[in-house]
Amino acid sequence: MASASRPPGERAASALWSFGKYLGALLPVYLAGYYGCSISVVLLVLMIYMGWKHSRLEKVMRLKSAMYLLENEREFTTAKVFRSKRDLPPWVNFPDVEKVEWLNKILQQAWPFIGQYLEKLLVETIAPAIRASSIHLQTLSFTKVNLGDKALKIAGVKAHTEHDKRQVMLDLYVYAGDVEINVEIKKYFCKAGVKGVQLHGKLRVILEPLIGDVPLVGAITMFFIRRPKLDINWTGLTNLLDIPGLAMSDTMIMDAIASHLVLPNRLTIPLVSNLLVAQLRSPLPRGVVRIHLLEAENLTAKDTVIKGLIDGKSDPYAVLRVGTQVFTSHHVDSNLNPQWREMFEVIVHEVPGQELEVEVFDKDPDQDDFLGVKVDLDIVKKARVVDDWFNLRDVPSGSVHLRLEWLSLLSSAERLSEVIQKNQNLTSRTTDPPSAAILAVYLDQAHALPMRKGNKDPSPMVQISVQDTTKESKTCYGTTNPSWEDAFTFFIQDPSKQEIDIQVKDDDSAFSLGSLSIPLSHLLSCPKLTLDQWFQLENSGLASKIYFKMVLRGVLRIYLVEAQNLIAKDNFMGGMVKGKSDPYVKIRVAGITFRSHTIKENLNPIWNELYEVILTQLPGQEIQFELFDKDIDQDDFLGFKLSLRDIISAQCIDTWYTLNDVKSGRVHLVLEWLPRVTDLFRLEPVLQYQSQQSYQNKVVPSSALLFVYVERAHGLPLKKNGKEPKAGAEVILKNVSYKTKIFERSTSPRWDEAFHFLVRDPRDEILTLSHSWGQGLGTVTLPLRQVLSEAGLLLDRWFNLDGALPESQILLR
Numbered sequence: 001m002a003s004a005s006r007p008p009g010e011r012a013a014s015a016l017w018s019f020g021k022y023l024g025a026l027l028p029v030y031l032a033g034y035y036g037c038s039i040s041v042v043l044l045v046l047m048i049y050m051g052w053k054h055s056r057l058e059k060v061m062r063l064k065s066a067m068y069l070l071e072n073e074r075e076f077t078t079a080k081v082f083r084s085k086r087d088l089p090p091w092v093n094f095p096d097v098e099k100v101e102w103l104n105k106i107l108q109q110a111w112p113f114i115g116q117y118l119e120k121l122l123v124e125t126i127a128p129a130i131r132a133s134s135i136h137l138q139t140l141s142f143t144k145v146n147l148g149d150k151a152l153k154i155a156g157v158k159a160h161t162e163h164d165k166r167q168v169m170l171d172l173y174v175y176a177g178d179v180e181i182n183v184e185i186k187k188y189f190c191k192a193g194v195k196g197v198q199l200h201g202k203l204r205v206i207l208e209p210l211i212g213d214v215p216l217v218g219a220i221t222m223f224f225i226r227r228p229k230l231d232i233n234w235t236g237l238t239n240l241l242d243i244p245g246l247a248m249s250d251t252m253i254m255d256a257i258a259s260h261l262v263l264p265n266r267l268t269i270p271l272v273s274n275l276l277v278a279q280l281r282s283p284l285p286r287g288v289v290r291i292h293l294l295e296a297e298n299l300t301a302k303d304t305v306i307k308g309l310i311d312g313k314s315d316p317y318a319v320l321r322v323g324t325q326v327f328t329s330h331h332v333d334s335n336l337n338p339q340w341r342e343m344f345e346v347i348v349h350e351v352p353g354q355e356l357e358v359e360v361f362d363k364d365p366d367q368d369d370f371l372g373v374k375v376d377l378d379i380v381k382k383a384r385v386v387d388d389w390f391n392l393r394d395v396p397s398g399s400v401h402l403r404l405e406w407l408s409l410l411s412s413a414e415r416l417s418e419v420i421q422k423n424q425n426l427t428s429r430t431t432d433p434p435s436a437a438i439l440a441v442y443l444d445q446a447h448a449l450p451m452r453k454g455n456k457d458p459s460p461m462v463q464i465s466v467q468d469t470t471k472e473s474k475t476c477y478g479t480t481n482p483s484w485e486d487a488f489t490f491f492i493q494d495p496s497k498q499e500i501d502i503q504v505k506d507d508d509s510a511f512s513l514g515s516l517s518i519p520l521s522h523l524l525s526c527p528k529l530t531l532d533q534w535f536q537l538e539n540s541g542l543a544s545k546i547y548f549k550m551v552l553r554g555v556l557r558i559y560l561v562e563a564q565n566l567i568a569k570d571n572f573m574g575g576m577v578k579g580k581s582d583p584y585v586k587i588r589v590a591g592i593t594f595r596s597h598t599i600k601e602n603l604n605p606i607w608n609e610l611y612e613v614i615l616t617q618l619p620g621q622e623i624q625f626e627l628f629d630k631d632i633d634q635d636d637f638l639g640f641k642l643s644l645r646d647i648i649s650a651q652c653i654d655t656w657y658t659l660n661d662v663k664s665g666r667v668h669l670v671l672e673w674l675p676r677v678t679d680l681f682r683l684e685p686v687l688q689y690q691s692q693q694s695y696q697n698k699v700v701p702s703s704a705l706l707f708v709y710v711e712r713a714h715g716l717p718l719k720k721n722g723k724e725p726k727a728g729a730e731v732i733l734k735n736v737s738y739k740t741k742i743f744e745r746s747t748s749p750r751w752d753e754a755f756h757f758l759v760r761d762p763r764d765e766i767l768t769l770s771h772s773w774g775q776g777l778g779t780v781t782l783p784l785r786q787v788l789s790e791a792g793l794l795l796d797r798w799f800n801l802d803g804a805l806p807e808s809q810i811l812l813r
Contacts, residue, residue, distance in 0.1 A: 028045070097156040097157065097158045097171075097173070098156060098157050098158070098159075099155075099156055100154055100157050103154055103157075104151070104153060107151040107152055107153075107154070108151040110151075111147060111151035111152075112147075114147065114151075115145070115146065115147035118145060118147060119142075119145035122142045122145050122181070123141075123142050123145070127141060127142055136185075136187070138187070139185055139186040139187040140183065140184070140185050141183070141184055141186070142181065142182070142183055143182045143183065143184045143191075144180060144181065144182040144193070145180075145181050145182075146179070146181070147179055147180075148179055152174065153174065154172050154173065154174055155200075156173040157170055157171065157172055157173075158170065158171040159171075168206070168207040168208070168210070168217075169204065169205075169206050170205045170206075170207075171202055171204050171205075171225075171353070172203045172204075172205060173200070173201075173202055174199070174200060174201065174228075179194060179195075179197045180193070180194065180195045181193055181194050194232055197230075197231070197232055198229070198230070198231035198232075199228055199229070199230050199231075200228060200229055201224050201226065201227070201228025201229060202224065202225050202226060202228075202353070203222060203223070203224055203228075204222065204223055204224070204225055204350065204353065205220065205221070205222045206220070206221040206222070206280075207219075207220060208221070208280065211272065213272075215271050215272070217271055218270065218272050218275050219268055219269060219270045219271055219272075219275055219277065219280050220269045220271065221266050221267070221268045221269075221280050221281070222261070222266070222267050222269075223262065223263055223265060223266040223267065224258075224261050224262045225262075225263055225323070225350055225354055226262070226263075226323065226354070226355065227258055227262050227323075227324075228262075258324060262324055263323040263324065263349045264282075264285075264323065264324070264347070264489075265324075266280075266281050266282075268280045276752070277485060277752060279442075279754075281487065281753075282440075282486070282487025282753060282754035282755075283349075284409065284440055284707065284754075284756075285347045285348060285349055285409065285438065285489060285614040285756060286348045286349055286350065286351045286381075286409075286644065287351075287381070287406060287407055287409050287555070287556050287614070287644065287647075287673055287674075288345055288346065288347055288348065288406075288407040288409070288435070288438055288491075288555025288556035288557065288612055288613050288614045288673075288674060288705065288758070289322070289345070289346050289348050289377060289380055289404055289405065289406060289407065289555075289556020289557065289558050289589050289611075289612075289613045289623055289644060289647060289671060289673075290343065290344075290345050290404070290405040290407055290434065290555060290556055290558040290559060290610060290611060290670075290671065290672050290674070290701070291327075291343065291344045291345070291346060291356065291403075291404055291556075291557070291558015291559065291560055291587045291589070291594055291609075291610070291611030291612075291623070291669070291671070292341075292342075292343050292402065292403035292404070292405075292557075292558050292559015292560040292561050292607075292608070292609060292610050292611070292669060292670045292671075292695075293318055293329055293340045293341075293342045293343070293358075293400075293558070293559075293560020293561075293585045293587060293594070293596035293607040293609035293611065294339070294340065294401040294402065294403060294559065294560045294561020294562035294563065294606055294607045294608055294609070294667065294668045294669065294670075295337070295338060295339040295340060295341070295400070295401045295560075295561060295562025295563040295564070295583075295599070295602075295604060295606035295608075295667070295668065296316060296318075296338050296340075296360060296392075296398065296399060296400040296401065296562070296564075296566045296581075296583030296584075296585065296599070296602075296603075296604075296605040296607075296627050296665070296667060297336075297337045297398070297399055297401070297562070297564035297565045297566040297583075297602075297603045297604035297605060297666070298336065298337065298397040298398050298399065298563075298564065298565035298566030298567045298568065298581075298603040298604070298664050299316055299336040299337070299360070299392075299395075299397075299398040299563075299566035299567060299568060299580070299581025299582070299583040299602075299603055299605075299627070299629045299665070300314075300336075300395045300396060300397060300398055300566070300567040300568050300581055300629055301314055301336055301568040301580050301581050301629070314334070314335070314336060314363075314580065314581035314582030314583070314600075314601070314629040314630050315331050315332065315333050315334060315362055315363040315582030315598050315600050315630035316331060316332055316335065316336075316338045316360055316361065316363070316581055316582035316583030316584040316599055316600075316602075316605065316627075316629050316630040317329050317330060317331035317332070317360070317361055317363055317582070317583075317584025317595060317596060317597055317598030317628065317630050318340060318358055318359065318360050318361070318400070318560070318583070318584035318585025318586050318587070318594075318595050318596035318597075318598070318607070318626070318627060318628060319359040319360075319361065319584070319586025319587075319593055319594070319595035319626065320344055320346075320356065320357070320358055320359075320558075320560075320585060320586045320588055320589075320592075320593050320594030320595055320596065320611060320625070320626075321356075321357040321358075321586050321587065321589075321592065321593025321594070321624065321626070322346045322348065322355070322356050322357070322377070322587065322589020322592045322593065322594075322613060322624070323349070323354060323588065323589065323592060324592060324593075325346045325347065325588070325589065325592005325593055325594070325613060326586075326592060326593025326594065326595065327344040327346075327586070327587060327592065327593055327594020327595045327611055328584075328586070328593075328594070328596070329342050329560075329584045329585055329586075329594070329595045329596020329597040329598065329607060329609060329697065330342070330584075330596070330597020330598060330696075331361075331363040331582060331584055331597055331598020331599075331600070331630050332582055332583065332584065332597060332598040332599020332600040332601075332602060332605060332630075333582060333598070333599075333600025333601065334580065334600035334601030335580060335581070335582050335583070335598075335599040335601035335602025335603075335605060336566055336568045336580030336581035336582070336583065336602050336603035336629070337563065337564070337566060337580070337581075337583070337599070337601075337602030337603035337604030337605045338563070338581075338582060338583040338584060338597075338598060338599015338600065338602045338605025338607065339562055339599050339602065339604075339605040339606020339608065339696075340560055340584065340585065340596035340597045340598075340599060340605060340606070340607020340608065340609045340696060340697070341560070341561070341562075341607040341608015341609050341695055341696035341697070342560055342594075342596045342597060342607050342608065342609015342610065342611070342695055342697030342699065343426065343434060343557070343558065343559055343560065343608075343609045343610005343611050343612070343695040343697055343699040343701070344432075344558055344560070344587060344594030344609065344610060344611015344612065344697070344699065345407075345432075345434065345491055345555055345556065345558065345610070345611050345612010345613045345614075345699070345701075345702060345758055346556060346558065346589035346594065346611060346612065346613015346614070346623075347438060347489055347555075347592065347613040347614025347756065348377055348381075348556055348589055348613055348614070348623075351377055351378050351381050351622075351644035352376065352377075352378035352622065352644070353378075353622065354377050354589060354622050354623075354644060355374045355375060355376055355377060355588060355589070355622025355623060355624035355641045356374065356375040356376075356377055356380075356404070356558075356587045356588050356589040356623020356624040356625055356641065357372065357373075357374050357375075357586060357587070357593070357624025357625065357626045357641075358372060358373050358374070358375065358390070358402065358585045358586045358587045358588070358624060358625025358626035358627055358640070358667075359372045359585070359586030359595075359626030359627070360372065360392060360398075360583050360584050360585050360586065360626055360627030360628025360629055360630075361584055361586075361598075361628030361629070361630050362582050362598075362629035362630030363582060363584075363598050363630030372392065372393055372586070372624075372625075372627065372628065373392050373393060373400060373624070373625040373627055373641070373657075373659055373660055373667075374588075374622065374624030374625065374640055374641030375390065375402070375404065375587075375622060375623035375624050375625045375640050375641040375642025375643075375657070376622035376623065376641040376642050376643030376644070376646075377406075377556075377589055377622040377641075377642055377643055377647065378622060378642075378644050379622075379623075379641075379643030379646035379647065380405075380406045380556065380623050380642045380643060380644050380646050380647025380650075380653060380671045380673070381406045381643060381644035381647040381650075381673065382643060382646025382647065382650055383406070383646035383647055383650030383653035383655075383671070384405070384406050384646075384650025384651030384653055384671070384672070384673050385403070385404070385405050385406070385650055385651065385652030385653030385654045385655075385670055385671045385672055385673075386402070386403070386404040386642055386646065386647060386650075386653030386654075386655050386669050386670075386671040387402075387403040387404075387559075387561065387653055387654030387655040387656065387668055387669050387670040387671070388401075388402065388655035388656035388657030388658070388666065388667065388668065388669055389401050389563060389564055389565075389656035389657050389658055389659065389665065389666015389667040389668055390625050390627070390640030390657030390658060390659045390660070390665075390666060390667040390669070391657075391658040391659020391660045391662045391664075391665050391666060392566070392567070392626075392627045392640075392660065392662050392665055393659070393660045393662065394662075395567050395629075395662045396567045396662060396663050397565065397566060397567020397568065397603075397662050397663045397664040397665050398566035398567035398581065398603075398627060398659055398664070398665035399563050399565060399566055399627070399657075399658060399659035399662070399664065399665025399666035399667050400560075400563040400566070400583065400585050400605075400625055400627035400657075400659060400665070400666075400667030401560070401561045401562035401563040401564060401605075401606075401607070401656060401657075401666065401667035401668025401669065402558065402559075402560050402561065402585070402587070402625050402657060402667040402668065402670075402671075403558065403559030403560065403561045403653075403654055403668060403669035403670020403671055404556075404558045404559075404623055404642055404647055404653055404669045404670065404672075405556060405557035405558060405559065405647065405652055405653065405670055405671035405672020405673060405674070406556050406644060406646075406647025406650065406651065406652075406653070406671055406672065406673025407555035407556045407557050407612070407672050407673045407674025408651070408673045408674060409438065409555075409614075409705060410529075410674075411528040411529050411530070411792075412528070412529065412792070412793075413495075413524045413680045413681075413682060413683060413704075413788075413793045414681070414682050415686070416436060416437065416495065416524070416682040416683035416686050416703060416704055417680075417682035417683040417684040417685035417686045417687065417688075418685040418686050418689070419436040419437075419674055419682065419683075419685075419689070419690070419703050419704075420436045420494055420682075420683050420684065420685065420686025420687025420688065420689060420690050420703030420704075420761070421684065421685030421686045421687060421688035421689025421690065421691075422685075422686055422690060422693075422701070423435075423436055423493070423687070423689055423690020423691070423693055423700070423702065423703055423760075424686075424687060424688050424689045424690035424691025424692040424701075425689045425690065425691075425692030426559075426610055426689075426690060426693020426694065426695060426699075426701045432491075432612075432697075432698070432699040432700060433493050433690065433699055433700005433702065434493070434557060434610055434612055434690050434693065434699060434701010434702050434703075434760075435491035435492055435493055435555050435612045435701060435702010435703065435704070435705065435759060436492060436493055436494060436495070436555070436674070436683070436686050436687070436690065436701065436702045436703020436704040436705070436758075436759060436760070436762075437491075437492040437495055437555065437674075437702060437703060437704025437705030437706060437758065437759050437762070438489055438490065438491055438492060438555055438614035438702070438704075438705025438706060438707060438757060438759075439489065439491075439492050439495075439520060439523075439550060439704070439705055439706010439708055439733060439755070439756050439757035439758075439759055439767070439784075440487065440488070440489050440549075440550070440614075440705070440706070440707020440708060440709065440754050440755060440756030440757075441464055441487065441488045441489070441490070441500070441548060441549070441550050441706070441707060441708015441709055441731045441753070441754055441755030441756065441757070441767075441812070442486075442487050442532075442548055442549035442550075442707075442708065442709020442710055442711060442752060442753055442754030442755070442813060443462055443464065443473050443484045443485070443486045443487070443488065443546075443708070443709065443710015443711065443729050443731065443740040443751040443752070443753035443754070443755065443812075444483070444484065444485060444546075444547040444548050444549065444710055444711015444712040444750055444751050444752040444753065444811060445481070445482060445483040445484065445485075445546070445547050445711050445712015445714075445743070445749050445750025445751050445752065445811065446460060446462075446481065446482050446504060446514075446537070446544065446545065446546040446547070446712050446713005446714055446716055446727055446729075446743075446747075446748060446749045446750075446751075446801075446809070446811070447481050447534075447543070447544070447545045447546075447547075447712055447713055447714010447716075447747070447748035447749075447809065447811075448480060448541055448543035448544050448545065448713075448715020448716065448747050448748050448805075448807050448808065448809070449480040449481070449482070449504065449513045449537075449540065449541065449544050449713055449714065449716005449717055449718075449724075449725060449727055449746075449747035449748065449749070449778070449801075449804065449805070449808050450480070450513055450514070450540055450541040450544060450715065450717015450718055450747065450778070450804045450805030450807075450808050451480065451716075451717050451718005451719055451722055451723070451724065451725070451747065452511050452717060452718050452719020452720040452721060452723065452725055453511065453719065453720020453721070454718075454719060454720035454721030454722045454723075455718050455719075455720075455722020455723075456719030456720055456721030456722040456723030456724070456725075457478045457479055457480060457718055457719055457722070457723030457724015457725055457726075457746070457747065458478075458479075458480065458506035458507075458511065458513055458716055458718060458719045458723075458724060458725005458726060458727060459475050459477045459478060459479075459506055459507040459719075459725045459726010459727060459728070459742060459743075459744070459745065460475070460476055460479070460480075460482040460504050460505070460506060460507070460513050460713065460716050460725045460726060460727015460728055460729070460742075460743055460746070460747075460749050461473050461474065461475040461484075461504075461505060461506075461507045461726065461727060461728015461729055461739065461740065461742050462486075462502060462503065462504050462505075462546075462710060462727075462728050462729005462730050462731065462739070462751070462769050462770075462810070463502070463503040463729060463730020463731065463732055463737060463739065463768065463769055463770035463779075464488055464490075464500060464502050464503075464708060464710065464729060464730050464731005464732050464733070464737060464738055464739075464740075464755055464767065464768065464769050464770075465503070465730070465731060465732010465733055465734070465737055465766070465767060465769070465770060466490040466492065466498060466499075466500050466501070466520075466706060466731070466732060466733005466736060466757040466759065466765055466766070466767045466768075466784070467498055467733045467734020467735065467736075467759075467760070467765040467766065468733075468734030468735025468736070469490055469732060469733045469734040469735045469736015469737055469757060470731075470732030470733075470735070470737020470738075470768070470770070471488045471490075471730055471731050471732060471736060471737035471738020471739055471755055472728065472729075472730030472737060472739020473486040473488075473710065473728040473729040473730055473731070473738070473739040473740015473741055473742070473751055473753060474486060474728050474739060474740050474741020474742040474743075474751075475507040475726045475727070475728035475741070475742015475743070476726055476727040476728060476741065476742045476743010476744050476746055476749040476751075477507070477742055477743070477744035477745050478723055478724045478725070478726055478744050478745015478746065479724040479725065479726070479727060479743050479744055479745035479746015479747060479748070479749055480714075480715070480716045480717075480718060480724045480725060480727070480746050480748055480749075481713075481714055481716075481724075481727075481743075481746035481747050481748015481749055482712070482713060482725075482726075482727025482728070482742075482744075482746045482747075482748065482749010482750065482751065483712055483743050483746070483749050483750020483751055483752065484710060484712075484727070484728060484729055484741045484742075484743055484749055484750070484751015484752065484753050485740075485741065485750065485751045485752030485753050486710060486729070486738070486739065486740030486741050486751050486752075486753020486754070486755070487709070487738075487753045487754025487755055488708060488731045488738025488739075488740075488753065488754065488755010488756065489614045489705075489707065489738070489754075489755050489756020489757055489758075490706050490708070490731070490733040490734075490736050490755060490756055490757005490758060490759065490767075491555065491612055491614065491702045491733075491736065491757050491758010491759060491760075492520060492702050492703065492704035492706040492733070492757050492758050492759010492760065492762055492765065492784065493687075493690070493700055493701070493702045493703050493704070493758065493759050493760010493761045493762075493765065494686075494687045494703040494704060494759060494760050494761020494764060494765065494784075495520040495521060495523060495524055495683065495703065495704035495706060495759050495762020495763075495765075495784050495785075495787055495788055495793065496520070496521045496524065496680070496683050496687075496761065496762040496764075496784070496785050496788040497521075497760075497761035497762050497763025497764025497765055497784065497785055498519075498520045498704075498706070498733065498759045498760065498761060498762045498763070498764055498765015498766060498767065498783070498785075499517055499518060499519040499520055499521075499762075499765055499766030499767045499768075499782045499783030499784040499786065500517070500518050500520060500550065500706065500708055500731060500732075500733055500757070500766070500767010500768065500769070500780075500782040500784060501515070501516075501517045501731075501732055501766050501767050501768010501769055501770060501779065501781040501782060502515060502516040502517070502518075502535075502546065502548070502729060502730075502731060502767065502768055502769015502770070502779065502780030502781075502782065502799065502801075502810060502812060503515050503729070503730060503732075503768055503769045503770020503778065503779030503780065504516075504537060504540070504546060504713055504716060504727065504728075504729050504769060504770075504778040504779065504780070504801050504804065504808070504810055505728075505770065505778070505779075506717075506719060506726065506727075507725075507726045507727075507728055507742055511717065511719065511720070511725075512539060512540075512717075512778050512779055512801070512802070512803030512804055513537070513540055513544070513713075513716040513717050513725060513727065513778035513801055513803075513804040513805075514537025514538060514539055514540025514541070514546070514713070514715075514716060514717075514779065514780070514800065514801010514802060514803060514804030514805070514808035514809065514810060515537065515538050515539055515540070515768070515769060515770065515778045515779020515780040515781060515801050515802030515803055515804070516535050516536075516537055516538060516546060516769050516779065516781065516782055516799030516800065516801060516802070516812065517538075517766055517767065517768060517779075517780050517781020517782035517783060517799075518531070518535070518550070518767055518780065518782020518783070518784070518787065518795055518799065518812060519762070519766070519767075519782055519783030519784045519785035519786025519787055519788065519789075520550075520704065520706050520759055520762040520765065520767060520782070520783070520784020520785065520786070520787040520788065521762050521763060521783070521784055521785030521786050521787045521788020521789050521790075522782075522784075522785075522786035522787030522788065522789055522790035522793075522794075522795030523550055523762075523784070523787025523788070523790055523792075523794055524683065524704075524762065524787055524788035524789070524790065524793030525680065525787070525788060525789050525790035525791045525792060525793055525794075526787065526790035526791050526792040526793045526794015526795055526796065527791055527792030527794050528792050529707070529792060529793035529794055530549065530550070530792065530793075530794040530796065530813060531549065531709075531787065531790060531794040531795030531796040531797070531813040532549040532550075532709060532794070532796035533547070533795075533796030533797035533798060533811055533812070533813055534546070534547045534711070534712075534714075534797060534798030534799075534810075534811030535547070535548070535780065535797050535798040535799020535800070535809055535810050535811050535812045536797075536798045536799050536800030536801075536809035536810075537713060537715070537778045537780060537798075537799055537800045537801020537802070537804050537808035537809040537810045538778070538779070538780060538781075538799070538800035538801050538802030538803070538804075539778055539779065539800070539801055539802030539803030539804050539808075540715060540716060540717060540778035540800060540801030540802070540803065540805045540806070540807070540808020540809065541715035541716065541717055541747075541801075541804055541805020541806055541807035541808035541809075542715065542805060542806030542807025542808075543714055543805075543806075543807025543808070543809065544713060544714055544715025544716050544717070544747075544778060544800070544804050544805050544806075544807045544808015544809045544810070545715060545798040545799075545800075545807075545808070545809020545810055546710065546711070546712060546713030546714075546729070546780070546798065546799060546801065546809055546810010546811050546812060547711025547712035547713065547798070547810065547812065547813075548708055548709045548710030548711045548712075548729075548751070548753075548810065548811055548812030548813050549708070549709015549710070549711060549754060549796065549812065550706060550707055550709055550767075550787070550794075550795060550796075550812055550813050555612045555613070555614060555674045555702055555705055555758055556589070556612065556613050556614075556644070556647060556671070556672070556674070557611070557671070557672040557673075557674060557701065558587060558589075558594075558610070558611040558613070558623070558669065558670075558671055559608075559609070559610055559669065559670035559671070559672075559695075560585055560587065560596055560607045560608075560610075560611070560667075560669060561606070561607065561608060561667075561668035561669060561670060562605060562606040562607060562667070563583060563585075563604065563605050563607075563627065563665065563666065563667045563668065564603075564604045564656075564666055564667075565603065565604065565664040565665050565666065566581060566583055566603040566605070566627070566659075566664075566665040567581070567603075567662055567663065567665055568580050568581055568603060580601040580603055581601070581602075581603060581629035581630075582598050582599065582600050582602075582629060582630040583602065583603075583605050583627055583628065583629055583630070584596050584597060584598040584599070584627070584628050584630055585607065585625060585626065585627050585628070585667070586625070586626040586627075586628065587611060587623065587624070587625055587626075588623070588624040588626070589622070589623040589624070589644070592613055594611040596609050596697070597609070597696065597697065598630045607696060608695055608696045609695050609696055609697040610693075610695040610697065610699040610701060611699065612699070612701065612702055612758050614705060614756050614758065622641045622643055622644060623641065623642040623643075623644065623647075623671075624640075624641050625640050625641070625642070625657070625667060625669075627659065627667065640657055640658070640660045642657070642669075642671070647671045647672075647673050650673075651672070651673050652670075652671070652673070653669070653670070653671040653672075654670045654671075655668075655669065656668050656669075657669060674705075680788055680793065683703060683704070683762070683763075683788070687703050687761055687763075690702075690703055690760075700760050701760075702758035702760050703759060703760060703761060703762070704758075704759040704762050704784075705756060705757070705758060706756060706757040706759050706762070706767065706784065706787075707754065707755075707756045708731050708754065708756070708757070708767065708813070709752075709753070709754045709755075709813040710729050710731065710753050710754075710755070710769075710810065710811075710812055711750065711751065711752055711811040711812070711813065712748065712749060712750040712751060712752070712810070713727065713729075713748065713749055713778075713801070713808070713809060713810035713811065714747070714748040714807075714808075715747060715748070715804075715805055715807035715808040715809055716746075716747040716748070716749070716778065716801070716804060716805070716808050717747070717778070717804050717805045717808060718747065723745065724745040724746050724747050725745070725746075725747065726742050726743065726744060726745060727742070727743040727749035728740050728741065728742040728743065728751075729769050729810070730770055731757075731767065731768075731769055732767070732768045732769070732770060733757040733759065733765060733766075733767050733768075733784075734760075736757055736758075738755040740753045741753065759784060762784040762785060762787065762788055763784070763785045763788070764784075764785075765783075765784045766781055766782065766783050766784065767781075767782045767783075768780065768781050768782070769801075769810065778801025778802060778803050778804030778810070779801060779802045779803055780799045780800075780801060780810060780812070781802065782795075782799070782812075794813070795812070795813070796812075796813040797811070797812070798810070798811050799811075
C-alpha cells in the first residue's frame with residue numbers, strides 16, 4: 001500500500017530544518033574566519049568536540065551494556081559468556097555469597113514509592129535549602145525526579161557470623177540503575193541533570209548492638225570497604241563535564257561519597273537513645289600493617305622505540321593503597337628490576353574485606369602505565385609476616401617483592417620497649433619513621449566554652465596535633481557546648497616522648513576557645529592504654545572543659561623489600577628485543593595508599609621501604625599490592641592481594657609473593673602485626689631497636705599507637721558579638737592532623753569522635769588540639785610522656801584550653 005505524500009507545508013518545514021542544521025554547523029567556521037581566528041583554534045575546538053562526543057558515546061554504551069547484563073545475568077552466567085572469574089557475579093564466585101532475589105523483588109515492588117519519597121524530599125526540603133544558600137540559586141528547581149524502572153539491585157549478600165555475637169554483619173553487592181533527575185535555574189536559563197547512574201560496589205552493613213528490646217538492633221552502620229565504581233550519564237549543561245580534561249565530575253562525586261561512606265568513614269544511624277554513637281562510627285582499628293616495598297623484577301618494558309621494534313626501559317614507581325590511604329614510592333629511572341626499599345604503615349579497619357592494592361606505574365611525561373596486584377589483608381593477619389614475591393596481573397612477566405607485617409593492637413605497654421627497639425633497627429627510604437603504636441582519639445564534646453568578642457556564640461572546631469601531624473574536627477556552629485563526636489588516629493613512634501596538642505578555636509574568626517596538651521606517656525600507665533575523661537582547657541573559660549578519649553593501639557608494618565624476575569614492559573622492535581622496566585609499587589590497605597619510589601631499568605628492583613597502618617577490629621580487610629612499570633604513556637599494572645587475617649594470625653610474615661596473571665615475577669615482603677601492649681617497660685627496647693633501622697623511603701618505625709577520643713568541651717568563650725561559637729577541634733601529632741565535626745552554636749559542644757596516631761617516640765612527641773582558621777576557641781598541648789605515667793597508659797580527664805576562658809575545658813581520653 002503506497003504511503004500518502006506529505007503535505008507541502010510539512011515538506012517545507014523539513015527542508016528549512018535541514019538547512020538550519022547545516023547553517024548552524026557552518027556558522028562557527030564563518031565566525032572563525034570573520035574574526036581572523038587561526039586555523040589551529042578551529043582544529044582545537046573540533047578536537048574538543050570529537051573528544052566529548054567519543055566520551056559521551058562510550059559512557060552511554062557502558063551504561064546500556066551494564067543494564068543489559070544485569071537484566072540477563074542468569075542467561076550470561078549459564079551460557080559461560082564471561083571470560084574470567086572476575087566477570088562473574090558474586091554469588092557465582094563465592095559460595096558463601098547468597099543470591100537474594102526475594103529482596104530484589106521487594107525493592108522492585110517498592111521502588112515507585114521510594115521514588116515518590118525522594119521527589120518529595122528534593123522538592124520540599126533540599127531545593128529550598130539550596131535556594132537559601134546563595135542569591136544566585138534563588139530560582140533553582142527540580143523539574144524532573146525519576147528513579148527509573150529498574151530498582152536498586154543487590155547482587156549478593158554475605159553474612160559474617162564468626163565474629164562478635166552481639167552484632168550482625170552483612171556484605172551487600174549493590175548496583176544502582178536508570179535514575180533521571182533534572183535541575184533548572186531559570187534566572188540564568190540553565191538546565192542540567194543526570195540520566196543513568198551506574199554505581200556498584202561492596203557495601204558492608206553492621207547491625208549492632210543487638211538488644212533485648214524492640215527494635216532488637218541499637219544502630220545500623222554502613223560503609224563501602226573499597227571505593228565503589230561510579231559512572232554518570234550527564235544531560236543538559238552538565239554534558240560539558242564529559243569533555244576530555246574536564247571529566248572529573250564522576251571522580252569528584254566519588255570523592256564526596258568516599259568522605260562519608262568509604263572506610264574509615266562510616267554512616268551510623270542510631271535506632272535507640274542513649275547509644276554511644278561515636279564508638280560505633282569510629283571503632284578501634286583492627287590493627288596496623290607495616291608494608292616494606294622492597295623491589296620488583298622482570299617488569300615489562302613500556303618505553304619502546306620505533307613503535308615497539310626496539311625494547312626500551314621503564315621508570316617504575318609504586319602506589320600503595322588500602323582504602324583511602326595512599327602512598328607513593330619514588331621512581332627508579334630506566335630499570336625493569338627496581339629496588340625501592342621503602343616502608344609504609346597503614347591502619348586496617350576491616351578484616352576480612354580490605355585489600356592492599358599495589359599499583360606499579362611507569363613514569364611517563366604523558367600518562368603513567370599501570371601494572372598491579374592486590375593482597376588480601378586477611379592473609380597478612382593470619383600469617384603475621386608475609387615476605388614474598390607477588391606476580392603482577394595482565395602482563396607477561398613481572399613481580400614485586402613485599403614484606404608485610406601484621407601489627408596487633410595490644411591494650412598494654414608490655415612490649416612497647418621491644419617494639420621501639422626493633423623499630424630503631426629498621427631501614428627505609430621513606431621519610432616517616434616506623435611507628436610503635438597508634439593513637440586513637442575520640443573527640444566527644446566541650447562545655448562552657450568562652451564567647452567571642454561582642455558576647456556572640458562561637459563556632460568551635462578542634463585541631464588535634466601529634467608531632468608534625470594535625471587533624472581537624474568538624475565545626476559546631478553557634479554554641480558554647482559543642483558536640484563533635486569525631487574520631488582520629490595517629491601513628492606514634494615513642495609514646496613516652498610524644499604528646500598530643502588540642503586547640504579549640506572559633507571557625508568564624510581567629511579567636512581561640514582554649515587549648516590542651518597531654519603527654520602520651522600518660523596513656524602508658526592507664527588501664528588498657530585508654531584515657532577517657534573531661535579535660536580542663538587552658539587559655540579558656542574557668543568552666544571550659546573538653547571530653548575526649550585516647551587509646552594507644554597496635555600497627556600493621558609492611559616492609560617492601562624487593563622484586564625479582566619481573567617481565568620487561570619496555571620492548572623494542574615489536575618485542576623482538578627485550579628491554580627493561582621502571583617498576584614501582586602501590587600498596588592499598590585500610591583506605592590508605594602507599595607508593596614506593598620508581599627504580600629505573602631493573603627487573604629485580606630492591607626498594608627496602610617501610611609502611612605502617614592502623615587497623616580496626618572488624619573483619620574483611622585485605623592488602624592490595626599493585627606493581628607498575630613507569631611509562632611515558634600509561635603505567636602497566638601487575639598485582640596481588642593479601643588477607644590481613646593471615647598477618648594477624650602469624651604476627652610476622654617474611655616471604656616472597658608471586659605476581660598474578662604473569663609468567664614470572666615475585667615480590668619480597670615482610671609483614672609484621674604489632675599488637676597493643678600497655679607495658680611501659682617494653683618501650684625502651686622498642687625505641688632502641690627502631691633507631692637502628694633505616695629505609696630508603698626514610699620512614700622511622702613507630703613505637704606506639706595513640707588513640708584519642710575527643711568527647712566534649714564546656715565553658716568555651718563566646719564570639720565577639722556575644723553569640724555562641726561554632727565549635728570544632730583539630731587533633732595534631734607531628735604532621736598528622738584530624739578534624740572533628742563542627743558543633744553548631746554552643747559553648748559546650750559534644751563531638752564524640754576518635755582519632756589514632758602512630759607515635760615514633762612518646763617521650764618526645766606532643767599532641768595538640770588547635771585549628772588554622774577562624775576564631776581560636778582555645779588550644780591544648782599534651783606531651784605524650786604524660787600518658788606513659790598513667791595507669792594502663794590511659795589518660796582520661798578534662799583539660800583546660802589555652803587562650804580561652806578560665807573555665808573553658810575539653811574532655812579527652
